[in-house]
Amino acid sequence: MSDNLPWKTAILKVLTEQGEAMHYTDIAEVIVDQELREALGATPANSVNSIISLSIREDYDSPFYKAGRGLFGLKIHQSMAPSVDVPMGDAIEEADGESDNMIIQALGMFWLRQNVYWKSAPSILGRQQVGADTVDFTDQRGVYLLHDRRDVVYVGRSVDRGLGQRLFEHTQDRLNGRWDRFSWFGLCGVDDHGHLTRPLLSCDSNLIIHAFEAILIESLEPPQNRRRGDSLNAAEFMQARDPEIDRRQTRDLLQQVMAKLD
The missing domain is CATH 1.10.10 (Arc Repressor Mutant, subunit A)
Structure with a gap:
């Protein structure tokens, strides 16, 4: 208790x-x-x-x-x-708070495509750690990477459309069969209630350079880099499986059992 x-x-x-x-x-x-x-x-x-x-x-x-x-x-x-x-x-x-002056406010690394129930506006769910409330990052803005296992196959950005919609588009276009994981680096932080905050828009060029250097180090993991990106202090989140997937699997299983009984 x-x-x-x-x-x-x-x-x-x-x-x-x-x-x-x-x-x-x-x-x-x-x-x-x-x-x-x-x-x-x-x-x-x-x-x-x-x-x-x-x-x-x-x-x-x-x-x-x-x-x-x-x-x-x-x-x-x-x-x-x-x-x-x-x-x-x-x-x-x-x-002043570790992430107050950072461009990248939140990130997710190597999330599984199969843990998302894909639709035009999918829920991109994650939590900061076990026991924490779930956060939906579908409206996140920033940079994302598509992976074939651990190899990066595509780098994109979510600016005018949220992360969820951009990822959904890649389940419908030429990249559909070429990725099974994704990583993302977002400008929107998360408040204590699990809502996305507005991106930090005012920043100098040094912050941008440091942020993108950190993104490349964190995502590509080059062997000659002996430590994480120095400028990446964003809060990392673990992926949470969309419960709609389990509900639909249970429904399909029940339908199969009922069909056999008939």
């Missing part, structure tokens, strides 16, 4: 038991695994990051400290932690 603790109380419990700094995504995962909250929202990792960052920024007596990029711990454990040099730019960015 869930304890349904307030976010801050749950975070304090996890960090106290851990005894050292953790990445905010790992903190969120422990909260989910230990069922410390009933309602997780659509972006539990973002919630953890925001609560800790806000506490550090606005509360002089905050129990938290920043140990590194995305890493947070409790001040009572700080004396036992190894010293980490945090660049000033990273400190400012973290204090």
